[in-house]
Amino acid sequence: MKDQDQTRFLLHESDIPRFWYNMNADSPVAPTPVFNPITKELITKDALEVLFPVPLIEQEVTTERFVPIPEEVREIYRLYRPTSLIRAHRLEKELNTPAHIYFKFEGESPAGSH
């Protein structure tokens, strides 16, 4: 039996995702090219490395569908993830709507947002 009044849907720490999902792996639209702002030619890895940390560049262009989340990062996620999914019963009532309204509350993070 499902509790029709349940308001918060909570996961366990062990449910913290182990992978980030790469939309580009499944998108029917091919990733669009990136250009060097000075030369206006296609950007090179060297030019990106001047600005960005190398692992982020690798993640930027990866074709993998799922990218493993480093354990050190999951350790920090444990401080506040998984965040709550909440059903806005009271707002539904106020709007007198047959719709069911759910929200993911990323304001639970220590910094206050996603």
Place this chain on the structure above:
Amino acid sequence: MTTETGAGQWGSALAMACQMFGIDLEVFMVNASFLGKPYRRVIMETYGAQVFASPSPRTKTGRSYLEKRLDHPGSLGIAISEAVEVAAESDGKKKYGLGSVLNHVMLHQTVIGEEALKQMDLAGEYPDVVIGCVGGGSNFSGLAFPFLRENLKNGQRTRFLAVEPTATPSLTRGTYGFDYGDSAGIVPILKMYTLGSDFLPDPIHAGGLRYHGMSPIVSALYNAGLIEAVAVEQRAVFEAGIQFARAEGILPAPESAHAIRAAIDEALDARENGEKRVILFNLSGHGFLDLSAYDQYLHNGMINGKVSDSQLDGLSERLPKVHFSG
């Protein structure tokens, strides 16, 4: 590391992360927010970051804007230029991290949607529509992309709705083309819906959404008709935020209140049509540091941000010309 921040949310998050991983951080914070949301600066400093109002006298880019106007409100595009300039001129000692737009930022945010998929399952329901506010697109993408995967791979038929301010309507009124990701034209050129890298948005309170462009992935999906977009007025956004706070107790960030506006409108539309629609939106952050904005709405006659047609005249001719043979 160096970075930009609009209303200060991304800067706070990166400041916390840098502290925990033992990395120094310099944050260029859009001046309009630096002045309007001083406690955000204090949070970043508490986490150990150095915070500068942008435009700042620390960079060539910043000085060029300050020469024109000492009280320049700044923009995300300008703050990005400053953070990039500092990294580019550091002989490899400093690296730049962008808070939205790029693929790897969308990637990191997908933990939101992966968790939400499991939680909707706990609720025994599945969303008919998924909603998020968009500036550069990161919180929207984080919630939406795992559900979009289910559409593409497993035959689900969820709609996706990106909500932007009428003050920075890149998806609904911008041009789809190649443009600089920043104001000074020193970060890579991306294909995106853009209002032009020289576009200076009205200083609305949802500082995190005051960006001229849009994530290339979100742009491509929107262009392909896989996601929808709507622009909403600032006053209607705060009306929704306050209605939500009074019903649910949570005081939302002005950015998140854009998603709430659209969620309420979907719920009212479902009522009109007598439909049981399942709506899922991202409440991307709380609004405890945005109380001056709520104060203005409640007491001091907040105005709507807007963009005139003349601001967008000849936009496609003004975009940089890339050497593209494909």
